[in-house]
Amino acid sequence: MNEIFVCxxxxxxxxxxxxxxxxAEREAIASHLTxxxxxxxxxxxxxxxxxxxxxxxxxxxxxxxxITRKADATxxxxxxxxxxxxxxxxxxxxxxxxxxxxxxxxxxxxMLIFVAGLSLGxxxxxxxxxxxxxxxxxSTQTIAGPSKEDLAQLERRLRAEMVQIAxxxxxxxxxxxVPVTAxxxxxxxxxxxxxxxxxSERKQNIxxxxxxxxxxxxxxxxxRADLESVSNKIGLVQGQAREQLGQLQQGxxxxxxxxxxxx
Amino acid sequence: xxxTDEELVARSQGGDLESFxxxxxxxxxxxxxxxxxxxxxxxxxxxxxxxTFLRAYRALPGFKGQAKFSSWLYRIALNLCRDWIRxxxxxPVSQMPEDADAMELASxxxxxxSIEDLVARRExxxxxxxxxxxxxxxxxxxxxxxxxxxxxxxxxxxLQGCPLSTVKxxxxxxxxxxxxxLERNGQMVSxxxxxx
Numbered sequence: 001m002n003e004i005f006v007c008x009x010x011x012x013x014x015x016x017x018x019x020x021x022x023x024a025e026r027e028a029i030a031s032h033l034t035x036x037x038x039x040x041x042x043x044x045x046x047x048x049x050x051x052x053x054x055x056x057x058x059x060x061x062x063x064x065x066x067i068t069r070k071a072d073a074t075x076x077x078x079x080x081x082x083x084x085x086x087x088x089x090x091x092x093x094x095x096x097x098x099x100x101x102x103x104x105x106x107x108x109x110x111m112l113i114f115v116a117g118l119s120l121g122x123x124x125x126x127x128x129x130x131x132x133x134x135x136x137x138x139s140t141q142t143i144a145g146p147s148k149e150d151l152a153q154l155e156r157r158l159r160a161e162m163v164q165i166a167x168x169x170x171x172x173x174x175x176x177x178v179p180v181t182a183x184x185x186x187x188x189x190x191x192x193x194x195x196x197x198x199x200s201e202r203k204q205n206i207x208x209x210x211x212x213x214x215x216x217x218x219x220x221x222x223x224r225a226d227l228e229s230v231s232n233k234i235g236l237v238q239g240q241a242r243e244q245l246g247q248l249q250q251g252x253x254x255x256x257x258x259x260x261x262x263x
Numbered sequence: 264x265x266x267t268d269e270e271l272v273a274r275s276q277g278g279d280l281e282s283f284x285x286x287x288x289x290x291x292x293x294x295x296x297x298x299x300x301x302x303x304x305x306x307x308x309x310x311x312x313x314x315t316f317l318r319a320y321r322a323l324p325g326f327k328g329q330a331k332f333s334s335w336l337y338r339i340a341l342n343l344c345r346d347w348i349r350x351x352x353x354x355p356v357s358q359m360p361e362d363a364d365a366m367e368l369a370s371x372x373x374x375x376x377s378i379e380d381l382v383a384r385r386e387x388x389x390x391x392x393x394x395x396x397x398x399x400x401x402x403x404x405x406x407x408x409x410x411x412x413x414x415x416x417x418x419x420x421x422l423q424g425c426p427l428s429t430v431k432x433x434x435x436x437x438x439x440x441x442x443x444x445l446e447r448n449g450q451m452v453s454x455x456x457x458x459x
Contacts, residue, residue, distance in 0.1 A: 011431035014438075018409065020416055046435075049442040053410050055387040056395070058299035061309060063291045065316055066284050 005029050007036055017046055268332040276323055283323070287316050290333060293412060294340050300407045301344040303396055311347060315340040330421075337412070338422055341404065348400060394444035402437030405430055 005012055005028040015021035016029040033040045266274075266285070274282035294315050299308035318339050319326075326335060395403055404423065408414045416434075420427045 010435040011428055014431045014435045015416075017438075018416075018434075042439075045442045045446075046438045049438050049445060050410065052387060052391055052445055053406070053441070055384050056300070056391040057384075057388055058296045058308070059305055061295065061305065063295055063309065063312060065287050065291050065313055067280060067287070067316070067320055069280055 005032050007032065007039060013039065013043060013046075017043060017050070269328065272323070272326065272328070272332050276326070283320060286332070290336055291316070293333075294336060296411060297337065297340055297407060298344055300395070300411065301341070301400075301404055302347050303392065307347060311340060311343045314343055318343075334418065334422065337408070341422060344404075345400070390445065390448055391441075394441050397444060398437050398440060401425075402433045402440070405433040406437045406441075409434060 005025065012021065012025065012029060016026060019026070021029070029039075033043060266282070268286065268289070271282040271286050271289075275286065291312060295308055295312040298311040298315075299305060302308055302311065315336060319336055322339075326332070330338075395406070398406070401423065405419055408419045408422065409416075414422070416427050416430050419430045423430065
């Protein structure tokens with residue numbers, strides 16, 4: 001490095017200030033400072049500035065950062081801040097359960113649900129059949145579970161019912177008449193339902209009317225009370241006004257008397 | 264015996280999380296101080312500090328040790344600070360210390376420092392912080408790295424990605440600007456400096 005210091009060389013002065021220069025350069029600058037007031041003032045001022053800088057301290061904070069490994073790596077602080085990050089995922093960032101299903105999967109799911117529903121329906125029917133059978137032939141024994149005989153009977157019964165269903169669904173030469181009993185039961189049920197709805201409507205109407213009457217009565221009572229209150233207040237105000245008027249009249253009379261006396 | 268940074272880094276790269284946590288304990292304060300002085304906001308500095316270690320942990324397998332671990336951390340932190348400043352698109356806003364609470368100050372002051380001295384130091388700290396906020400980002404960073412982190416001109420040049428002469432110029436001009444700012448507060452600063 002060039003050992004000859006040129007007056008005003010900022011880089012060299014900074015090197016001198018931070019003592020990051022060669023001894024020869026340092027000596028040359030020190031010698032120059034004794035002769036050059038401007039450079040000496042510069043170095044002196046910057047040294048003072050550096051002293052002032054030492055006072056600047058960041059606030060004391062409890063950082064306590066720590067990396068912990070659970071499922072993923074996380075950075076935690078005592079203040080409760082938790083920065084979690086997953087290790088770099090290869091491709092997908094969306095969870096599998098959040099991703100939309102492909103069409104074929106949706107169709108498969110729908111079919112599965114349909115079949116499950118169908119199976120449940122069959123199971124209920126079977127339960128009803130068993131229940132009917134138990135009602136028809138009550139047993140004194142407690143049923144712990146289906147025996148082999150029960151299962152065999154159930155199988156026979158199911159087979160018989162399947163045969164009946166097959167016969168019923170076979171094409172018939174003439175349309176089968178709708179069972180009269182079914183129609184009549186449906187009609188009776190509908191009539192009952194209609195009656196229930198009519199009864200409910202009637203009760204609701206009565207209830208509504210009663211409420212309306214009660215509300216109306218309450219409103220009327222409130223209105224009367226308000227009118228009475230207003231009337232009382234008006235009366236009070238009128239009384240006060242009369243009283244003040246009387247006082248004014250008295251004052252006026254008094255003044256008139258005094259004036260006439262002075263005349 | 265205390266392990267060196269290099270040893271801790273090697274162990275961390277081998278999967279020893281505890282070693283990395285030791286590195287954090289060792290470097291969290293300087294990194295936080297750097298971030299705070301560069302961006303001037305306590306909460307954001309804390310975030311930058313956390314993010315620095317997160318990124319370092321992620322990038323640890325790729326750290327080959329060409330530079331010192333601390334320099335590598337400083338680089339990450341400075342990049343994050345720069346990103347923060349760009350996001351904010353404004354000069355750093357200093358959090359000026361609020362009126363000093365006597366009890367708080369009393370608890371802060373050490374046995375050798377009176378409360379009056381501590382108040383003076385805090386006032387001066389506020390003035391310096393304000394003056395630093397007026398510098399350009401490059402000048403401020405250069406001064407911070409030199410004054411508070413004791414880096415050499417060459418290390419600062421490496422971190423800032425600029426020639427050594429530029430670092431010296433930034434330091435000189437930044438310090439001169441600070442000097443002018445502090446001289447505007449004249450008497451008060453000189454009194455405070457004497458006290459501190």
